[in-house]
Amino acid sequence: MSDPVPLPAAARQLAFDELDTPLYATTFVVVDLETTGTSADRDAITEIGAVKVCGGEVLGEFATLVNPGYAIPPAIVQITGITTAMVYEAPRIEAVLPGFLEFAAGAVLVAHNARFDMGFLKAAAARQEIEWPNAQVLCTVKLARRVLTRDEAPSAKLGVLARILGAATTPTHRALDDARATVDVLHALIGRVGNQGVHSLTELLDYLPGVTGTQRAKRGFAGDLPAAPGVYLFRGPSEEVLYIGTAVNLRRRVRNYFTGSETRGRMKEMVALATRVDHVVCAHGLEAGVRELRLLAAHAPPYNRRSKFPQRGWWLTLSDEPFPRLIAVRTATRTAVGPFTSRTDAVDMALTVAEFAGLRTCATRLTRTAKHTCPPAVVGGCPAANQDADLDATAYAPRAHAVRDLFAGRADTLLRAMLDRIETHSATEHFEAAARLRDRTATVVTRLHRTQRLAAMARLAELIIALPDGAGGWEFSVIRHGRLAAAGTAPRGTPPMAVVDQIVAAAETVIPDLGDATARTTPLTTDSAVGPDDSEWSDAHEPTSIDLLEDHIPPLRGASPEEVGVVARWLAKPGARIVRTTAGYHEPLHGAGRWAAWAQRAHTAATTKTEQEQYLSER
Template sequence: MLRQSAAPAGVQTSLEDLGTPLAGVSFVVVDLETTGTSASKSRITEVGAVRVRGGRVVDEFTTLVDPGTLIPADVTLLTGITQSMVATAPPIGEVLPDLLAFLTADPNTVLVAHNAPFDTGFLRAACEREAVEWPAPPVVDTLRLARAVLPRPEVRNHRLGTLAAYFGAPTTPNHRALDDARATVDVLNGLLARLAPLGVTGLEELRAVSKPPTRAQREKRHLANDLPERPGVYVFTDARGQSLYVGKSNNLRRRVASYFTAAESRRRIREMAGLVAGVTPIVCTTDLEASVRELRIIAERKPPFNRRSRNPERAAWVKLTTDAYPRLSVVRVIKDDGAPYLGPYNSPREAEAAREAILHALPLRQCTHTFSPDRPVARCVLAQLGRCGAPCDGSETPAAYTVHADAARTAMTGDPAVVVDALTGRIRELAAELRYEEAASLRDRLTAFLRGARRAQRLTAIAAVPHLVASRPGATGWETVVVRHGRLAASAVLEPGTDPAAFLGSLTATAERVPAGYGPVPNATAGETELVLDWLTGPGTRLVEVEGEWTCPLRSAEAHAEMTHWAHGRASAQ
């Protein structure tokens, strides 16, 4: 086994110009020689690896490997590696610890290879056979990068030898691992130099590259120059000042700049680049504030290039009506009538599935007739099939029907056991009879029901709290939020050295006044309130002040999550 340090190699002087994110990355360029092309059947015969930092080679690793099997003659002809050469080489089980240590010596290491799936596939397979954990580092594929930034007219193909010659690499690839890895280093440096003027300055941008930026993207990159490097919301606008797209980021300048680089591959966003005339930044004190503002602006302005969160008013809910004989209805609007609701759902179809789950367990009426004991109507087919007690013709008394309606209300707002037990029992029966499609259909209904019940119960609980203050540690201090009836009312950071009492008093005094309202989402969209809930229940969050009670049912829909997983597994069996 041979380990070389500070081997001579070309220096990419322009790498420093790529910016701090890439300049701080250690690239370990790896190449393998193998007995064949199948990672499951073939074995590794040679390993070569080169560590590069700041465009400069700082270390190398190379060794032959005893594959424990015969090397085919055509492989020997291609690589020059013979059976006698590997006879005294260490097996892969001895090589892996040293190779993985070389690969993980720096916590910011990125694995690089030409046609990376081939090399990483062999390394993962070797780790699996030797019962060694694969560290799963970030991977950059120079073949994919070359295909993205070097069109065919510019190079005749994207083979390693062709690219090494194109970039003037001093080492010629020869199907020996270390030489091929050294050549790949020069190809990587050449590709990074090509990508730098296109705005690819960070690792995430580099890994996202799929095609060169359009001319419109390159021409608009200056729009990010004056933006602050702070968290917040950005709004792309056209020449008339109309909003085109809204997003949020922890670093406004860096995120907006990425839209005008090769890292942005979404077709609609590339099309938008030609329309953008300006960018409006909205600096926020916390990431939660940025997320909430993003949702509010999208819902208000409905920018054409945003796909999600544009129409929260189109959400569907399942409602148990409040008339004398309550029934389940899929609605778009929540009313102040004391009715329980499930949801919200993204589509009426999903809401209908949840409704069907309840109807499977409870014989509620499905007709829309208006009737009373004094004015009965003829029973329908469902009553004749035994799926409804027929209160319409007086067969079921109001008191008996109220029992079913109360059970539905409890399942929606508290313990959903009556629905869960009925559906899981039937799923068991269908699975035992090998009727998996029917079982899967019931599973989907149960999942939709529990998802809506969980969302509604969580939303209703926080919406009932008139005032809540919570805080958790952030990068520059304690991120503190005021939540009132489920709506984010204020957000700020308590910085070191600030008087906590004065800070809290000022924050709560200037926070938005939010009325009580009614229903699960009285003063905000469901999306906003769920962002707030996720933040409040995240690790490290501490409650500072709470007025009223913030509680959820002990036997809630969330408590039945494990049962849902069980039903999913049984219905999906075989």
């Protein structure tokens, strides 16, 4: 029998695990950042330096200062030497990041304390709606702690390792110098592990601390998964769902759980328990995100953080009584704001709004014919206290109407009152009081804007969204009352409207459940406590008629607020278009949206000195 004719090399593309790329043939991009602080969410990048190497040879370098958009703190200037004047004419991160990602495309990213640098880069990508490439990441801190003993290297700081391992470049807290020093450290560490039989990229990732034989043995779970977007579910010995996640590329993402890129304790424990991985292929990222939310609600997998407190959502609304108060409820009503992740957050916003609206915060039960008699207090006390006379229900009613108008976006009178008070504090040089009220007001604006934005989405009977797929085609989503009803794609060259007609015809029917106008409630008092009889208040109070806002349907009806939020973020992506809708998509004219930019600046200004001190200790 003659020998079989071998297939040409190009006949089949080998999978990543089969390639087992030798380290001498692996391209690394070693990157270092300088920043204005330690928080990837609130601080900004001031410099990027990167070196591309392969087989010990430098293939290229990438270096640029970055304008963070505000003054660099003096403490940071002292460390890096990068001043505000130096970055004044530098490009913003929006212009720099695409170039860096192109420079690093297809390479393994390396950084010293990679969690810090990758955190800033991923946060910058998310703000620009740029999909992070999910490249393999190698941390030289982790590698050094695995290779070197405490006697050899008492510290894993870059300066110490560069000196011990004989790096040609001395770290200077400037990005390119530090990246060059990290290249020398990387090569020295790779030389050490080569003597221990580590010669490929896969072996190097497996050599990192915390990767068990159990993880490596289960790589086959990813073998049959498609290279497509979707949702994956790790299942345990009793077929229970252990963990749910989403991926742009299912095979690549699941495979990472069995290499050195996943070293978190809970994930290692989950992988050790897993017996197989199920998956659901999705048309695009929006469908994957929505399916993940629904599966999390259905299975509550123990290794997902969001499964710990499935009923933690709180909403803020007005009570149905003659003298309404702001109360926390578990189910949204038509005038609700939320959801809040904790009752404390709801209490804080309730107290701020009540202060400016003059709503009562006392827990006294008042009938229709009663009067509010709380005495005025110099500090604290019930905001409804009246200096001149006791309040009856008729005189009190406009205060509740002002709050309903605020929540529904019909008037921003209360927000303007808060801003005027901030200006008054500043004018009288009460700067600490102004800063505290600024932060409280920014929180109110942010909460209101989110709710009004989601309510605008949930109000629409049907909304069809189109998003470019980056390859000349389109990704379509049919949204009904805030819920994803259908999804599909039209690849390049496919008539898009024919696809739209098909997915609309097959879309899920969504009938919003408007429900009751009232819900079982928990009153909020000034000390955040519930009185001994207050838990039964919704059953015992004298019912009255509330001016329900027919045009303010909460996002909880028809879809969860989380799902509506995912849809709203998808609609905000660059290039997204509305194909058609049953009514115009709009937010309230006098809603919190007009103050959203101010609130964002206020949140940015709240960066604390503690974060700067943390930066000093970590760099």
